[in-house]
Amino acid sequence: MKRVSLARLTVILAVLFVCLLGARTAVGEPDPPVDAWKGELVTPPFEIVVATATTEEVTEKIAKAEADMTSYEGDLIVVVKPPTGGTELMTFHLAVEFSVNDGKPVVRRMYKKEEVRQADGKTRTERWVDDGESRWIEIRWPASGAISVHKQKTGTSGAGEVYMARDMRKQFDVKLTAEDALDGEKTWVLEGPLRGKSKTSSGEKWAEKIRMFIRQDDGMARRLLVYGKDDKEIMKAQFSHVKVNRPIDPTLFKYAPPEGVKVNDRTKAAFSTPKDKTEKDDEKKNEGDEE
Numbered sequence: 001m002k003r004v005s006l007a008r009l010t011v012i013l014a015v016l017f018v019c020l021l022g023a024r025t026a027v028g029e030p031d032p033p034v035d036a037w038k039g040e041l042v043t044p045p046f047e048i049v050v051a052t053a054t055t056e057e058v059t060e061k062i063a064k065a066e067a068d069m070t071s072y073e074g075d076l077i078v079v080v081k082p083p084t085g086g087t088e089l090m091t092f093h094l095a096v097e098f099s100v101n102d103g104k105p106v107v108r109r110m111y112k113k114e115e116v117r118q119a120d121g122k123t124r125t126e127r128w129v130d131d132g133e134s135r136w137i138e139i140r141w142p143a144s145g146a147i148s149v150h151k152q153k154t155g156t157s158g159a160g161e162v163y164m165a166r167d168m169r170k171q172f173d174v175k176l177t178a179e180d181a182l183d184g185e186k187t188w189v190l191e192g193p194l195r196g197k198s199k200t201s202s203g204e205k206w207a208e209k210i211r212m213f214i215r216q217d218d219g220m221a222r223r224l225l226v227y228g229k230d231d232k233e234i235m236k237a238q239f240s241h242v243k244v245n246r247p248i249d250p251t252l253f254k255y256a257p258p259e260g261v262k263v264n265d266r267t268k269a270a271f272s273t274p275k276d277k278t279e280k281d282d283e284k285k286n287e288g289d290e291e
Helices: 006-024 032-041 055-067 164-171 277-289
Strands: 071-080 088-101 104-117 122-130 134-141 146-153 175-182 185-193 209-215 221-227 233-244 263-265
Touching (some): 164 209
Antiparallel strands (some): 088 104, 134 146, 221 233
């Protein structure tokens, strides 16, 4: 592998230092988790080398790793900066298991999600559990103590967070630009602009470009950085403690509603959607109670 010249590496580190300084001197005092993660994101990479593989070779390896995946468990942090202002911090613990029963695909899935909207300080937590037969969704609003539980028909969908990198590759025209040692592990760095058809309902671009860091040993994403106008970061996603094709604790895929909480059972409906009208009404009511 051909190493990057010292001059180029110096420029890269200087840019990263400026980014770190800007994050630390930003106006206002963001929530500690968000601020701490900003600092971690701009930590200079351990090593940067020119990529020796081709984009086609790397994307084939990544696609094969995704296709061969039978289970996945890990943590995910997502920071979103909406155009309306503020910062949304979402933390996840993900566990997904894929299998086949009588020729039909079966997905058992669990995720715990905590969402903090820095703009108004509101917090809510979600827990989704697919036990292979039903999908349970529990939503809690800590400020009011409210809890809602929804039961739906299960399905083979619902592992979107695990496949975030795959979905982003469909929206962005990425090319292999470098190899990087992220957290001491070799990764591929893919970058590219938003494809022409990936726009919002109003016809506007929701982003300009993306930078992706994919681990070479398992083909899974470890970091995604999405940029908007003027190269401003509008979304950051970081995966950690990733385990692929390893046994998962079966109790993660079991769920029992809290005692005394009424269950909105949608399993007998014509179809189940990730958020039906009752769920949305619950969210509106409980978020209003927090104000």
